[in-house]
Structures are given as structure tokens and as C-alpha cells.
Amino acid sequence: xxxxxxxxxxxxxxxxxxxxxxxxxxxxxxxxxxxxxxxxxxxxxxxxxxxxxxxxxxxxxxxxxxxxxxxxxxxxxxxxxxxxxxxxxxxxxxxxxxxxxxxxxxxxxxxxxxxxxxxxxxxxxxxxxxxxxxxxxxxxxxxxxxxxxxxxxxxxxxxxxxxxxxxxxxxxxxxxxxxxxxxxxxxxxxxxxxxxxxxxxxxxxxxxxxxxxxxxxxxxxxx
Amino acid sequence: xxxxxxxxxxxxxxxxxxxxxxxxxxxxxxxxxxxxxxxxxxxxxxxxxxxxxxxxxxxxxxxxxxxxxxxxxxxxxxxxxxxxxxxxxxxxxxxxxxxxxxxxxxxxxxxxxxxx
Ligand SMILES: [Zn+2]
Numbered sequence: 001x002x003x004x005x006x007x008x009x010x011x012x013x014x015x016x017x018x019x020x021x022x023x024x025x026x027x028x029x030x031x032x033x034x035x036x037x038x039x040x041x042x043x044x045x046x047x048x049x050x051x052x053x054x055x056x057x058x059x060x061x062x063x064x065x066x067x068x069x070x071x072x073x074x075x076x077x078x079x080x081x082x083x084x085x086x087x088x089x090x091x092x093x094x095x096x097x098x099x100x101x102x103x104x105x106x107x108x109x110x111x112x113x114x115x116x117x118x119x120x121x122x123x124x125x126x127x128x129x130x131x132x133x134x135x136x137x138x139x140x141x142x143x144x145x146x147x148x149x150x151x152x153x154x155x156x157x158x159x160x161x162x163x164x165x166x167x168x169x170x171x172x173x174x175x176x177x178x179x180x181x182x183x184x185x186x187x188x189x190x191x192x193x194x195x196x197x198x199x200x201x202x203x204x205x206x207x208x209x210x211x212x213x214x215x216x217x218x219x220x221x222x223x
Numbered sequence: 224x225x226x227x228x229x230x231x232x233x234x235x236x237x238x239x240x241x242x243x244x245x246x247x248x249x250x251x252x253x254x255x256x257x258x259x260x261x262x263x264x265x266x267x268x269x270x271x272x273x274x275x276x277x278x279x280x281x282x283x284x285x286x287x288x289x290x291x292x293x294x295x296x297x298x299x300x301x302x303x304x305x306x307x308x309x310x311x312x313x314x315x316x317x318x319x320x321x322x323x324x325x326x327x328x329x330x331x332x333x334x335x336x337x338x339x
Contacts, residue, residue: 045325122254
């Protein structure tokens with residue numbers, strides 16, 4: 001099968017914070033990446049520091065940030081689902097699954113990156129991860145792409161065991177950092193913590209600890 | 224947005240009196256409040272494009288500010304407002320931000336529906 005990575009996440013910046021390094025490694029090695037982004041993160045709380053966005057301008061600003069981040073990561077194609085932040089779990093899952101299935105049949109990915117349903121904290125993450133996995137499971141076992149599921153709930157290792165993939169991303173840390181910077185409205189608050197070296201300190205309890213060094217995934221096992 | 228100016232906002236509220244007004248009202252401590260151990264509950268509520276009419280609308284407090292809109296059969300209330308903006312579409316945007324610049328409360332009024 002021809003290699004092609006399909007990334008499915010609900011919010012602009014999920015692709016960067018969760019797996020920007022992994023995406024950059026694929027695109028650097030010539031593997032095309034298509035990103036399906038569910039919403040424009042309309043209900044985000046971060047408005048820039050100092051403040052430069054408001055509730056109504058935020059989606060317009062985040063759409064531009066997303067385009068710049070995609071360029072930084074080498075993402076070839078961006079598909080927006082046009083959903084609204086915080087509402088995905090209330091949509092009809094069958095309709096969303098149909099939509100994802102159509103995209104999968106068109107893109108024919110060899111690998112899908114999405115959130116691990118039930119282990120990804122934000123209800124939108126869990127809901128979109130769920131319909132993505134439903135869409136993949138409609139394919140016959142031979143046709144199914146591998147699914148790398150991203151989980152980060154505090155108890156996810158207790159529930160799921162150790163991640164199957166622990167990806168060293170130090171070779172593309174600068175690219176990931178550029179994508180983090182591109183999501184300016186969302187990253188200004190954490191950037192000082194990233195750049196003062198806390199992310200390199202192995203004893204730091206800070207959750208930004210590993211952001212520029214490794215990314216972990218579970219391979220989703222279909223029943 | 225700019226630090227909330229009470230007299231400007233009061234004049235703006237009066238502009239919406241006794242008219243059909245679209246309301247965005249929201250409060251949140253963020254989807255990650257429990258995950259980040261900032262709180263033991265994740266709470267939030269919002270209404271987008273509530274269609275209301277109010278005959279009395281007041282801003283009060285010494286900052287952060289409170290707004291109450293008195294309707295014929297009820298009230299709209301928001302507390303913790305720190306910043307305001309009248310955007311190019313003439314909508315009144317009020318919000319309360321914490322020290323990190325994160326939105327905690329918003330109350331917005333418009334004569335036409337807000338985008339979905
Ligand atoms: Zn997200």
C-alpha cells in the first residue's frame with residue numbers, strides 16, 4: 001500500500017501539541033499527510049498573552065494559525081469538517097462516521113492518527129476519535145489502515161498499559177516548536193515554560209516535559 | 224479588547240433596550256480544569272444566539288463588573304467581567320479574563336445572529 005497518513009483531530013493545535021513531531025517526520029521523509037480538522041476551536045479559553053483575540057475573532061485567528069502550522073509541519077492537505085467546538089459529542093455519530101468513511105475511501109491512508117476514544121480528556125477528542133475508529137472499522141480487516149491512537153488522560157497508562165509507539169522526535173523538535181509558535185493565540189501562555197528549558201528537565205513534573213522530545217501512541221486493536 | 228469602561232458599556236447596553244437582541248452568554252473553567260488539577264470539577268455553560276428583549280440593562284461593581292439584564296419574565300446575569308469591545312459589526316462584547324488571559328465569562332449582544 002502506498003504510504004499516506006490521515007490525521008483526524010477536532011481542534012486547530014491538537015495536531016501540533018499531540019503529534020507535530022511525528023507528522024514532521026513523515027512529511028520530511030516524503031510521506032504525504034492529510035489533516036481532517038473538526039472545528040475552529042471557537043470556544044478556546046486562551047485569547048493570547050497579551051490579549052489579542054475575543055470570542056468572535058478567535059475562530060478567524062485560529063484558522064490562519066492552523067494554515068501556518070500546517071505549512072510548518074509540511075501537511076499537504078487540510079480538510080475542515082466545519083463543526084463547532086464542544087458540540088461534536090451531540091452530533092449524530094452515524095452522519096459523522098459516514099463523512100469520515102468517505103474521506104478515508106478517497107484518501108486511502110496507510111496510517112490514521114486520531115485520539116484514543118475515552119482516554120483523551122476533552123469530549124470533542126473522545127467523540128471524534130470514536131467516529132474515526134467507527135469509520136475505519138467499516139472497512140474489511142485487510143483494507144484497514146493502522147490506527148495510532150493518542151491518549152493523555154492521567155490514568156491512561158493504568159487503563160491501556162504502556163504505549164505501543166514511543167517516538168523520539170528530537171530530530172524535528174525545531175519544526176514542532178515552529179508549529180507551536182504558529183498557534184500563537186494558544187501557545188503564548190506556555191512558550192516561556194518551553195523556552196526556559198523546563199521541557200528538558202527529566203525531573204520536572206511539568207506536563208511540557210516531553211513535548212519536544214517524544215510522542216507516544218497506542219495501536220488501536222479492532223475486535 | 225480593552226479594560227472595561229463602565230460608562231461606555233452602560234451607554235452601549237442602553238442601545239439594545241426594548242429590541243430583539245441575540246445573546247451569547249458563557250462561563251467556563253476550561254475543559255482541562257480537572258486534568259490539570261486546577262479544580263475538582265470541570266464546569267461550563269453557554270447559550271449562543273438566545274433571542275431576548277430587555278427593558279432594563281445595568282452594569283455595576285468596581286471591577287471586575289457585573290451586568291444584569293431585566294426581561295419581562297426573567298433575568299440575564301454575568302459576573303467577573305473585565306474587558307469590553309464594540310466590534311466592527313457593532314456588537315457589544317464583554318468578557319472576564321484571568322491573569323493568564325484565559326476567558327472565564329462572556330456576555331455578548333448583537334442585533335443580528337452570531338456566526339455558528
Ligand atoms: Zn483539542
